[in-house]
Structure formats: structure tokens, C-alpha cells
Amino acid sequence: MPSSAPSAVTRSALVILAVIACGVVLYVLRDIFTPLALAIFLAVMIDGLARLLLRRAPFLPRAAAAPAAIVLSIAVFAGAAVLIAENAADFVVQIAAYGPRLNGLMEQAAGLLGVQAPQSLEQLIRQLNPAQYLSQVGGALQGFASSAVFVLIYLGFILASRRGFERKIVGLFPDRHERREAVAAFHRIRDGVEQYLWVQTVTGVMIAVASWIAMALVGLDNALFWALLIFIASYIPIIGGIVGVAAPPIFALLQFDSLWPAAILAAVLQGVQFVVGNIIQPRMQGESLNMDPVVILLSLALWGAIWGLPGMFLSTPIAVMAMVILAQFDGTRWIAILLSDDGEPVRAKDADFPTAAPPPEAAPQDFESGASL
Template sequence: MPAPAADPVSRNALVILAAIAGGATLYWLSEILTPLALAMFLAVMIDGFARVLQARLPGVGRRAATPLAVILSMAIFGGAAFFVADNAASFANQLVTYTPRLNGLIARIAGLIGVDVPPTVTQLVQQLNPTRYLGQVARGLQDFLSTAAFVLIYLGFIIASRHGWERKAVSLFPNRDERQEAVAAFLRIRNGVEQYLWVQTVTGLMIAAASWVAMAVVGLDNALFWAILIFIASYIPIVGGIVGVALPPIFALVQFTTLWQAIVLLGVLQAVTMFVGNVVQPRMQSRSLNMDPIVLLLALAFWSVVWGLTGAFLSTPLTVMTMVILAQFKGTRWIAVLLSDDGNPDQLRNKHPHETPDAGVSHEPAGRRSKRS
């Protein structure tokens, strides 16, 4: 006698309870799962980079593409880190020459708020007593290095063992149709992550280029350093906007004796960041990822609470993965429909330009595929 089917109310209640339990588990295991999630994200990025190199560079085969992509990625990240660190050191030394102007700026601000004897920069530093925070900074740096080491270890094992996943897929899904659906779901997740990287890179370049032009026009020192820093920070939602809008105008107040440079920078950077962040980026993400812009905003808030800064960085790829997985099951498909932008979570709206379809995999919806033995 077949078991009675669960009513929709009970089934949806179970889904909601499972989502709450899953979120709590992700929060409790964040120290273990965040390095693994970052490593998987980097592995997908390197895999996409390798396919681009294989398609664009003549003579680069499949076996050579992945090592070349790893080497180039490490060179790019290492070069960017060296440039930022080198310029940050010179920038910190340059701040010493700005001490008199900082004291003058503090005096002007103090006069506006009615303080008769304004403090100097030296007195403020002594009151803050930065030596109290050396322990916290050291622990934060130690945690960062430990997380980075785990990410690299996980990344190495993921890249080394990726060829075994094909045999695992055959063992997990002996039926050809089920295997095709699983591979198609994986391709949608992979393409979603790659398209997210593409959107963030394009919009980050737009913001950084416009910011560099504005800073160069007003004559702000270290304009290229600020532009690269803004581009790197643009991969982190919210934080990139704060860096791009707030810091250059603040240092314009320190560098210049007049206020119009800081006002111009604040207005231009605010306009550029708002236009790209509120108009260009949501439209590109919703069109390429098939995700509702409101869902992307809520996902940013959710993953930031669960995994902190790592969750904010990975919020969009994780939400795309969640939508694709939920769309595979009848009981949770309604959630995937709500997460999607056009109500069809079965596929991304645009294929990745460098996608190479796997042999024997159909990208049509399951209901339209012909049955094969």
C-alpha cells in the first residue's frame, strides 16, 4: 500500500524548518566551511580561466591549460598584492608630511563645532593608544594567514582530484537521464559563478576607471593606487562602495588647502558608484544570472550574517547554487521560482561565452528531453 502523500502545508513547513536548521549549521561550522567555499570558488575561477586560455591561445592543450591558469592567477594576485603593499608603505610615509595640514583640518572642524582648544594629531594618537590593539591585530593576521593556508590546501586537493568526479558521477547516477540532469545542473552553477565574476570585474573596472579620471583631474596624489584599491574592493559588496566614495575625498581634504577638490570627488564618486551599483550591476546580474535583484540584496544580508566578510563576497555565487539545487526537487522548486528573475530557474538566461558543452549532456529542461536508455 503506497504511503500517503504529504500535504503542501506540511511539506513547505518542513522546507522552512530545514532552511533554518541549515542556516544555523552553516553559522556554527563557519570556521570549517568558509575556507572550503573559498577554495571551491577559486577552483571554478581557475577552471574557467583555463578554458579561456585553451580557447584563445593556440597550442595550449587541455592538460597545459590548468597549470598555466594557476601560474597566471598566482602571478596576477601576487602582483596586485605587491603593488598595494608597496604603495601602501609609501602612502603611510607620505602621511607624515601631511601632519601640519591634518592639524589645520582638525582645527577647522573643531572651530565649526565650537571647540576652543582643538587636539593635535599626536594627542589623538596618544589618546587612542594603538598599542592596545596590537594583540587583536596580531590575532586577526594569524587567523587570516591560517585561513589562506587552508584555502590553498583545499584548492590543491580540489584541482588534483577533479578528474575523479567524472567516475563518481557515473557511480552516483547510473541512469543516463539522471546523470545528464546532474551534469546540466553543475554546468549552470559553474556558469553562474563565472558570470558573477565577469559582472563584478566589468563593473569594478567601470568604477575604478571613472574614479581614476576624477582623481587625476583634481590632482589627488596616488590616484592609481586608489583606483586599484577601489577595483579590488569592488568584489566585496558594500565595502567597495564605501572605500570608493569616502576615502579619496577625505584625503583630498588633507592634501589640498581648498574644499572644492574634495566636494567634486565626493559628488563624482558618489554618482558613479550609485549609477553602477544601482543600475548597471543589478541589470547585468539579473540578466546573466537570472536572479531577482531583491533576492541578491537579501542574499547579501543573509550570507554576511552567516559567514561575515567571506559570506558577503560569496553571497551571489552561493545563492545561484542554491537556486539551481532547489530547482531539481519538486518540493523545493517553488522557492527556486521565487529566487529567479523570470520564473524559470532551470537555466541561466545567457550561456557563458566560453562554455564548451560536455559530450552527451543536453541543456534542455528535463520534461522536454527524450527518454534514453
């Protein structure tokens, strides 16, 4: 009598079809899922900041840690937005003044290459007719504002419902051993994402400060504006580093008559990126992230294609979450091994939250206070 169980090929085909279907759904409903994903990302940041405040400021009451983290996060984001908005106005004005210089550079480049000189910047602008794109730009700004509102709404509901997570875990996993495994997986995901955020933030500050010093010494206009953009771009793997190295020297070519400021700036920024990216960041990151660099690149391309710029920001945290979740099941553990850097998706350091059956007198720990579930 033939077996009714599906074959390995059938199961693999079903998994592939399910992944494709999920990708299509995520793309079609990206306007809904993107704000939710960003809100979850911000909630993890606030939760990690709250626990950091409790460790660094033991005098702070536990009930005040989360509100303090929320206020501090809002203050940081608002301050960065104000600085960018103030400097962006000057930046736009100076770009208009760079027109003659850009025309001269294009003529010099055409002469060196032996090709016909392109049209002037003014002629190109007239042909492009930017007025017809103003409505599209306005719609994009309106969409960004509405997305930010949705992110804040989602974030508020997530923070308000976080106390119910503990009871939901108890209801979903009545067995203590299964519950302990679920909590262990949650902690691994949370710790991986928080470690990634911590490393990217600290190294981003290092790169931004060093770049600001170099740009200020050279005399580049809007050095603070560029430093803020470099810091924000540092959260995007690979692309952020390219933008941080290439953009300021290009504008230095427009600002200065000599090529030396741009050359010096390019060399210094490249050196800063190399030292931080290849020496400091691996030492800080250690073995906590444990993601294959190829997987990080593919995740960046995939989530960038599905969700655009927000997907690029979230690509690495999503890859970390996927690796930890896939490692929990025997049927998908091989995928987690391929995603990991050294073939160990679950490290020995995770013994702080063991997956083995706990002794009878032991009780699992909740997500926040450490009280028994």
C-alpha cells in the first residue's frame, strides 16, 4: 500500500511556493506591513534602552525606565530631524550656486575623454521640466508623513500591549519546557537585534564624528549635515558606507577650485570607513551577529526590492530573526546553518536561556522583570 505522506520533493516544492506567496503578500501589502515592522523595530530599541537605563542608573525606578526611554528616543529623533531640516535649506541654496562650477567640471571631463561637452545644467533643468514632478514629490512627502503617523500609532499600541505578552506565552505554551524554549528563542532574537543596533549606532557615531572633523578641517560646507546623513546611512549595510565615502568628496569638487580638498577628503573618509568597518566593528560585534556576509548582502537586496528604503534598514535584523527562528525546528535547521557565518546558528552563550528541560524547581523567566512565569 503506497504511503500517503508527501515526499521530500513535494515538501520542498510546497515550502518554495509558500515563500514566494509570502513575498508577494509582503510586497502587495507593503503599505501596511512596513509601518508595523518599523514600529516593532522601534519598540525593540526602546525596550533595550529601558533595560540599559536600569543597568546604568540603578536609582531609576523600574516603572520609570520605559517612559524615560520613550522620552529620550523622541528627543534624539526630534533633535536629529530639526538639525537636518535646518541644514537642508542651506544645502539646497548652495546646490543652486554650484551650477557654474558643475558646468565647468562637465566641460573639463568631456575634454579629457574626447567627447562632446554635455548641455549646461540650466539647459538640462529646462528640458527635464521639474515642475511636472512637483506633484509627485508632494505625494511622496505626504506618504512619508502618513507612514510616520502609522508607525507612531502602531508603536503606541505595541508598547501598551507589551504586558499581555507574558500571559499570551503562558496560554500558548502550557508546558513549562516548551515555554522555556519559546522564551529562549525570544531572548536570542531580541539580543541579536539589540546587539546589531548597538554596534551600528556606536560605529555610526564614530564614523560620523571622524567624518565631521575631516570635513570641517577641509572647510566643506554643511559638514554637520553631511555627518548626520553619514550616521543615518550607516544603518544600511554596504550602501551606507559607499554613500558616506563618495558623496562629500563629490561636493568638495563643486565647492573648491582645487582637486586636493576632494582627494584628501576621499582618502580620509575611506580610511575611516576601513578602520571602523574592518577593525573596530568586528571586535565589537564579535560572534554575536554570526551572519554570513553574503546573506547580509542578499537580505539587503531582497528587502530593498520588497519594502524599499525601510526594507534596507530592516534587512539585517530580519535576517537575524529568521536565522534564530529557523534554528528552532529540525526541518529548517539546515537553512539556519547556511545563513550563519560559522555553521552554529545557536551559540553556547545562549545557555543563559537553556533549551534543555529545566529542573522541577526552576521556573522560566519573563521578558522584563525576571519573575517566574
